[in-house]
Amino acid sequence: MDEQLKMLVQLQEIDGRIRTLLAQKKRLPEALAGLEKKRAANEANLETAKESLLTAQKNKRDRDKDLEAGVQKVEKLKARTSEIKNNKEYQALLKEIETFEQENKAVEDDILVLMDKIDTATAGITTAEQRAREEEVAILAEQKQGEAEVAKIDQELKGVEQARQEMIARIQPAVFTQYHKLIVSKGGIAIAEARGESCSGCYMSIPPQVYVNVKKNESIITCPNCGRILHFKEAIAPKVP
Ligand SMILES: [Zn+2]
Incomplete structure (x- = not known):
C-alpha cells in the first residue's frame, strides 16, 4: 500500500478517536452539574423541614403563654368568688369563669395539635438528613x-x-x-473505503477502470462523485491450520 495513503487512513482513525474523546469529555461536566443540583435540592428539603419545626415550636410557645395567662385569669376570678355576696353577681362571675375555662380548653387542644406537628417536623428532619447523607455518599462516588x-x-x-x-x-x-479540506467539507470523513465497486462515503458506484486502480492502493485516487480519497481493504483470508 502506498505509504501516504496508509498514513491518511491511520490519521483519519486518530482524528475520529480525538472527536469521540472530546465529545465524551464535554458530556461529563453536564453530569456533574446534575449531581450539584441533586445536592442543592436535598439541602433545600432539609431547610424546609427545619423551618417547619421552628414555626411549630414558636406557635407552641405562644399558645403555652396564652394558656398560662388563661389559667391565672381563672384563678383570680375564682379567688373573687368568696368576696361576692350578691347572687346575681355571683352567677355572672361563675359564667365568666366557665367562659375562660372553655377558652383554656381550646388552647390546650391547640397545644396538643402543635406538639403533634413538632413530632412530625422532627421526624421529617431526621428523614431529610438521612436521605441527604445517603445521597451525598453516592454523589461523592459519582463525582470521583x-x-x-x-x-x-x-x-x-x-x-x-x-x-x-x-x-x-x-x-x-x-x-x-x-x-x-475534505475532513472539514465532508463531515469528518476524508478517506472512504471502496467496497463492491462503490464509494462508502457517498454510496455512488465507481467506474470500473477507476475501481481497478483503487484496488491497487498504490496512489491517491479520489471518488469521481464526492471527491473523497478512496482506499481498498483487502479481504482477510481465513487462516488455514
Ligand atoms: Zn464518494
Whole structure:
C-alpha cells in the first residue's frame, strides 16, 4: 500500500478517536452539574423541614403563654368568688369563669395539635438528613468517578494528539492539505473505503477502470462523485491450520 495513503487512513482513525474523546469529555461536566443540583435540592428539603419545626415550636410557645395567662385569669376570678355576696353577681362571675375555662380548653387542644406537628417536623428532619447523607455518599462516588474519567480521557488525548503530530510530520504537505479540506467539507470523513465497486462515503458506484486502480492502493485516487480519497481493504483470508 502506498505509504501516504496508509498514513491518511491511520490519521483519519486518530482524528475520529480525538472527536469521540472530546465529545465524551464535554458530556461529563453536564453530569456533574446534575449531581450539584441533586445536592442543592436535598439541602433545600432539609431547610424546609427545619423551618417547619421552628414555626411549630414558636406557635407552641405562644399558645403555652396564652394558656398560662388563661389559667391565672381563672384563678383570680375564682379567688373573687368568696368576696361576692350578691347572687346575681355571683352567677355572672361563675359564667365568666366557665367562659375562660372553655377558652383554656381550646388552647390546650391547640397545644396538643402543635406538639403533634413538632413530632412530625422532627421526624421529617431526621428523614431529610438521612436521605441527604445517603445521597451525598453516592454523589461523592459519582463525582470521583467523573473526575477519574476526565483524567483518563485527558491522558488518552495526550497520546493520540502526539501520534497525530508525528503522523502529520510524515505526510506530504499537499496531501495533508487535501485531507484536511475534505475532513472539514465532508463531515469528518476524508478517506472512504471502496467496497463492491462503490464509494462508502457517498454510496455512488465507481467506474470500473477507476475501481481497478483503487484496488491497487498504490496512489491517491479520489471518488469521481464526492471527491473523497478512496482506499481498498483487502479481504482477510481465513487462516488455514
Ligand atoms: Zn464518494
